[in-house]
Amino acid sequence: MHTGRKLQQESIDVEENVSINCGLINTGDHENDFIGIGVETSLLGKVIFITGATGFFGKVVVEKIPRTIPAVSKIYVLIRAKDKQAASQRLKNEIVDIELFKCIREMYGEHYEAFMMNKLVPVVGNVCESDLGLESNLAMAIMQDVQIILNSAGETSFDQRYDVGLKINAVGPYNLLAFAKMCKKLELFLHVSSTSIKRCSWQGRIMESLCMTDDDIKDETFISERFHPAVSFVENEMKLALDYQKTIKDDKLDHNMRELGLKRAKEFGWLNTYSFTKAIGEMLIEENRGEIPIVIARASGILSTYKEPFPGWIEGIKLIDPVILSYGKGRITGFLLNPNCVIDIIPADIVVNAILAAMAKHISFTKKGDINVYHIVTSISNPIVLHDCVGLFYQHFKKQPMLDQSGLPINVSQFKTFTSMEAFVAHLWREVTSMAIKSTSSNSSLLFERIKFIDRAKYLANLYAPYNLANYWFDDSNTRGLIKRMSKEEKMKFGCDVKSIKWEDYIVNVHIPGLRRHILREKGLSRM
Template sequence: MGILSISHSTNLLSKIIKIPQNNDWYIPTRRKTRTNVVVFSHQGGGGNVIKSSNLSSVLTERSSSLVSSDHAATTLMDAGNLVLSQNGKNQTDIVVKDIVPYGGPTTTTTLIGLDDGIGIVKFLRGKKFFVTGSTGFLAKVLIEKILRTEPDVGKMYLLIKAKNKQAAMERLQNEIINTELFRCLRQIHGKSYQAFMLSKLVPIVGDICETNLGLDEELYDIIADEVDVIVNSAANTTFDERYDTAININTRGPCRLMAIAKKCKKLKLFLHVSTAYVNGQRQGRIMERPFSIGDCIAREKLIPGVPPKYLPTLDIENEINMILKNKGNIEDNLLAQKMKEMGLERARRYGWQDTYVFTKAMGEMMIDKLREDIPVVVIRPSVIESTLNEPFPGWMEGNRMMDPIVLCYGKGQLTGFLVDPNGVLDVVPADMVVNATLAAMAKHGTTQKRDINVYQIASSVVNPLVFQDLTRLLYEHYTSSPCIDSKGNPIQVPIMKLFSSSEEFSGHLWRDAIQKTGLTAMASSNGKMSQKIENICRKSVEQAKYLAKIYEPYTFYGGRFVINLFSYSSITEGNLDATGKVVVM
């Protein structure tokens, strides 16, 4: 999914993520039962697993099931106890040991082991990686964590789009090695930092959109002979991207990469980074399950009064052929807009919100179709935002997803938005996504079972952030830490108004624009200037309305992503020790 940056303020981030501030917030302990289950009971006041004071009731009302899994366990909440019971699947049992209360920075470091540890460091040692999308936000956090966790990892071949080797090396230096994200590694290695990084990171000139990824024969053979793990993090994340562009990267790209995976002699795992929102317009509790070729969410919904035979059937090959046919019949000056419109129309026809998540879902389908006996893990994070802890709090890059709305609000340019006040914004910090990714990588890269496993990394069930709570947090933040205008004065912002209808939101935008520009007063004194300002206001209002329309499927999203116990343990407890066990600091 896209990226959300609320602020680089650790204080605000801790409020949004709802970090426990004392031992009374979430203190699970283990006690024995007669049956083969593990029961955790809350030791603080009230007997609930999650303390919900000062938070929306949605937190408790929508969390009747905290975590569940198609892989390991189904979770039931009953009278203050969290009971984990087997679901009958033939998967490795996951037993969580020695869970201790969060005690702040003075607490003695304690281990949370998954049996004898996940074995992440052991798995990483000596392994060689091939990473696409390596200069992207999440991939860089993953690369940094791997190098910091296990410096004895093998080489990491990074696919970089560039015209030649020199240009690829420049991008490696400018966009990875010399960035702020890697400052901890820079401090660890000191003067040998550059040498260390260049001994591990190998830029590979290529393009996910080209046959054989644009690799020359020598590089292709090196990848095929040496690589243990393939990580596909390449994606086009623009919601309303041209259909031809999005399908080429998000759907056909994984196909090209899978073709190379089949040539790899030592491959232990194919890990694909997707998004939780590939679940499209599914509603309610959404479980972790892979897509199969031809799956269509519109058919799942079974529209009342419409016989199944009249519902659309998704054929990916037909979609690709339709694009090629239409491109030949559209004039060049209209092509870009027509391709954008086609992407949104096809996505909504089949039950997805937009072109981005639709083409990502089709990419997952193609991976499942082509994988044969290759072990596959699909990581589905929700909205990825800035780091919570590692390598340091608040690191962020780019300006996507909700960023424009948050920034415009802080600058006083947007005082309301189209959103369900009781809806949930599903956000997860980048380092938590990476923790879960490494845990899944080690688990399935070690067992190498010839199957496909899906992990949703999300917060809407276990720790939902309700929009009306978010507006309060943003108001408090910008009140205490306001943006500064061009004259050096702090910008005062009102609490953001939330509108549930497009008509109300549109009316608010016009009233707000007129008030800020003094358009009514100018109308009588200077007609020419008034017309110019009115045109500016109209353009601003239309831009805000378009933004709201694009975001509407997410700001009114009715799905809640259930995550399994394995992912939950990996992302909530943070760091890893030298044996790959999760460490609570």
């Protein structure tokens, strides 16, 4: 992993000045061992309003807070539902009763449900609506009560429908910010964003800066509204999307709306609909924040939990997971990627811990209208290059192969890498041709399935190409500053130092087994 170590060495100079960059007073490691940031004390008795809590990452946030800070006063959980009863049922079915919360259940035993329902308050609403869809009396109560707003709502697929992405990722944060301005006791608005807000033209080291940088504004190929998107800009884009819908037949609606999103994103200089709509959401927050203190936490590709509350928990297929599972099932033997590029992935629990640390710091020290950006990433402090990453895929499936329809182990070969689409597609067709030559009536259906899968593989390769072929990495000076400020006890309880990730252990023994256990529902997987 020599490429990764070189990048890690480059971060030393930055780390030496990290306290200055973060506006921290360097009191010395010995004193910090006792003082710390005050993660627990800062959140004692606080009232928090969380969006996106029924999503994968939001659930990890909601689990962590009451488990480690049980003296938090209350957590309002925004849930899309037709009424209060339906919202309460979703809270129970999708949060309280799921396996992720088993550690808290063990802690409180027969009192578990009472404890959780006392801390979590389901709120019927939707960030896509101008008033968040809140019932007026409840809205007033929250405005009088809430001290921290944490927005983790988002549509995360790269090729999301344009109308859906705009509503959730762009309009949603704006609506929530408007609500925040009416909250009487608000101390912090924390927006969970993504490093994927990067533009196509970004290369090299990407700093923890706002979306609207001087370099962007100086780029004459982009008009100013692309970096200062007023609400009218988003409204016009929504109108464009809705007008376009009227021209599409129902059976083509999803496909065409996804294509429209990709087209508009690329026209404005972004990689895909996700990065474009998330960037717009950030910009609207930056431009309209007023006196609200803001923290923007940009995480890289969030995968399964590493250690907390237990290793390998995941919901849904994330980022590299389609490639992992297709490889394990024998559908592909390689992929389009530059083996020397760094892949920036990170376990969900480390992201949550970093967010809570940033939240605690800025509750106490942020001035009105201040905005602080954190990259919660691995590409500089603990990088792994794609060559090493896919080698770990091979290591896992070689030792614990998946089974075919007959119950026989699927043997995988060393993962192949291709740096051009032409070479990758040619490889796919060579494999199909080889299978056709050997084909019998018993495996003809498998051959047909493999031919159909070629289009899917090409689509995924095109979607991931900007991430798998480009050379860039994300600066994490501000996050390193948080870690330096934390006490030893906080580092144990809210550990967010990505240098602690042992990639071989995480990918081989934690993440892929987690995928197989929680997504594919396989049983009997052993830790290697």
